[in-house]
Amino acid sequence: MIKWNKNDAPRWIFVGIWIIINVILFAVTFVSYRDADEYFYLRSLVGNSLCWARASAACLNFNVMLILLPVCRKLFSYIRGCCDCCPQILRRQLDKNITYHKYIAYMICLHTAIHISAHCFNFEKLAEAHRITGNDLRSRLTHLPSSPNGTWVNPIRSSDPDPTREVFKSVAGVSGVIITLCLIIIVSSSTEIIRRSYFEVFWFTHHVFIIFFIGFLVHGAQMIIHKQSNLSNHPVPSCSEKRWDGKPCDVPQFEGTPPASWKWLVAPAILYLLERLARLVSGLTRVVITKVVTHPSQVFELQMQKKGFRAAPGQYILIQCPAVSKLEWHPFTLTSAPGDEYFSVHVRRVGDWTEAVAKLCHVDEGDFQEAWKMPRIYVDGPFGTATEDVFGYDVALLVGCGIGVTPFASVLKSVWYKFCDPKATVSLKKVYLYWVCPDTSAFEWFQGLLLDLERQMRQKNMPDFLQYNIHLTRGWNANQARNIMLHDDFSDYDAVTGLHHKTQYGRPQWETIFKEQAESHKGERIGVFFCGPKSLSSTLHKHCNRFSSSESKTYFYYNKENF
Incomplete structure (x- = not known):
């Protein structure tokens, strides 16, 4: 057990705490929607699938809030620099940021599947309620008059609805399809074989997360989930089987549930935007290639200088060469030490990008080249490892x-x-x-x-x-x-x-x-x-x-x- 604890236990403790939070959040939300009186009539229409949908939505809010944090490179490098006196067990968890990022993504996929399944069932039940006649409670709720204050509880207002068509008539349905497609694209293109063999595909498709987040924010804007707003004049369940004419119970009134996703996303979104802004400013700072050294085995070394650049041993940087591509940033480990007057990377010529950079740097010409003949490059980092x-x-x-x-x-x-x-x-x-x-x-x-x-x-x-x-x-x-x-x-x-x-x-x-x-x-x-x-x-x-x-x-x- 001690052997396992030293390398694996801290990670699984972190993961265990995160899973427990997810379970508690899911359970608390599920029970609150199952027992809350204001959702009594909505549950009468769709059953416990409402609880499943809302519980999974709460967990989605929590995990989407976390998904950006592990990829904030500067934030993690700053935390690492500030935690020299922290226990090494805690510092070593910073090295697993990409692992945690993947775990969170898998959890998002799981709750997305639960959320979609529950709402598919919901729309089937809501459409079915239109085909019920007589004094059945579901029929009475479905045919409540639509008024400016939102009396209705069944969002489907057509007389002969098709569940699939009704999904695409709602903001929640359209945005849900879009963000689900975005999630599929992001996850499927993040496999190891894609990342290693087609990094550009991985890079471009991963930035679909911008559309994902926009869709996530507007998903609940239409507020199609309605809760009862006049429980004092129409208590449930005692009034559910009585007449709704004011004696003894008023007609139930409903209002939309305000979207809460933005409350979860605002802080990490601002943090991530500040991170990107800081990296943009850092990345656009002038870099001078002072020397290019040709090594055997198709390897060349770039020695560079940049104002204010400081790095610790083993850190890495991201390099962009606009003459080759204005979008691609490639990671390279620093091979220079903090005591050197320059910082350097060794580049192996194994792809189109590295070959193009080698040509621009006149690697094959052998003669010394002045700095002004070198291509313009941008350096982002350094980042901790x-x-x-x-x-x-x-x-x-x-x-x-x-x-x-x-x-x-x-x-x-x-x-x-x-x-x-x-x-x-x-x-x-x-x-x-x-x-x-x-x-x-x-x-x-x-x-x-x-x-x-x-x-x-x-x-x-x-x-x-x-x-x-x-x-x-x-x-x-x-x-x-x-x-x-x-x-x-x-x-x-x-x-x-x-x-x-x-x-x-x-x-x-x-x-x-x-x-x-x-x-x-x-x-x-x-x-x-x-x-x-x-x-x-x-x-x-x-x-x-x-x-x-x-x-x-x-x-x-x-x-x-x-x-």
Whole structure:
């Protein structure tokens, strides 16, 4: 249980509280509409489906209020910066903002389905009431005269109604269809395969949320759900079976229920608009590309300067190049450290956007280009990530796959800068870097940084502070591996990377690695930071839970990069 608590319990406590709030809100609203006298006659027409519709609507208001908060990047970065003294358990929940955003979206889908189903039943019952004759209560309610003060309780006023047609004759029906379609588009285009393969599709369709919110606000504007307004002169249920001619009961009077959605949305909407405004101002601040460095393996580095720009290790930025696209913003992890005079990103040329930017930056020309020849770009950020907390642990275990090692470029430099600063207080005692690469070319662009750090550590007589573990998973055969290993036996440097630490061939044996770490660092807090594919993330997460021990006081804390 302790193992599970360290990595998973805080998240599920947050989720559990949120679910409990939803359940309570649903139950309280359901019971209030079920027992309220002012809705007695409306319940007589449609039954308990009214309660289901209103309870789900209350939960929709609550969750739509929350859905924007997790995607306020600047807000979360500000909170992270203000919570240095907060317990790490709370700070780590900020890294799960996208996960919470998805959970809220799923809850919205669930309550939307309940809400639609209940109202479909409502309209069927309301239309059916027109076909009832005689002194039946439903018939009497349906044929109440329509007056300026809204005497009617059945919103369908046609004599021979079709439920489907009546839905589209109401503001609630039309807006409900629109926001449901928007929700389907947003959710269906947010799948992982769409986001990774067709990011532009995901980006554009996600902004349909603007139409969704407008439709959500006007959904209840027509106030078709009426409640009784003269209970003092027409008490229920005692008057329901009596004559409505003033003796003993007046004719029941009804009024529309005012829409309440705007009350839930006004605060988060204002907060989100301020967030977007702040990001717009920040994003339009002039950025100067001071240097473009071409690296092997189709990677180039942009070194930039921007007035007032400050970033913590491991943070990321969003980059827009208007000459390529005026709408697209792409996330890149900063590879520079806070002590550098510039901030930089490494860009791998793997798509139309990156190829276009590389061409505009004259990457393939090789010669030095003046700043005025560089394209205009805008930078939004920086934004916080889990890697910022690397200094809060006794031991850091950094795991990157391929280009996923970029967040650790900034971290490694920052760790070393702080360690060399006599005024800085660093609790971090040891850093392990595990880099899993598909082929030898993937090493080349990051090799220079590792060589520099290795040289500096040897000059400080601290060669073991940072330990590299580079694993080559393919791009070699058994004979090549044998020749490389024979060469390694007679050299102090690795034949592939040129580093003192030798390259390993094949995938890491994570179970063995975690077992060795647990034995080597008993009683210490080990922060595991990962950037890479989901499959490996799940493996590392499970090992963090498995090898944490309350007996030895050794705990592995799992942190994953999310953009």
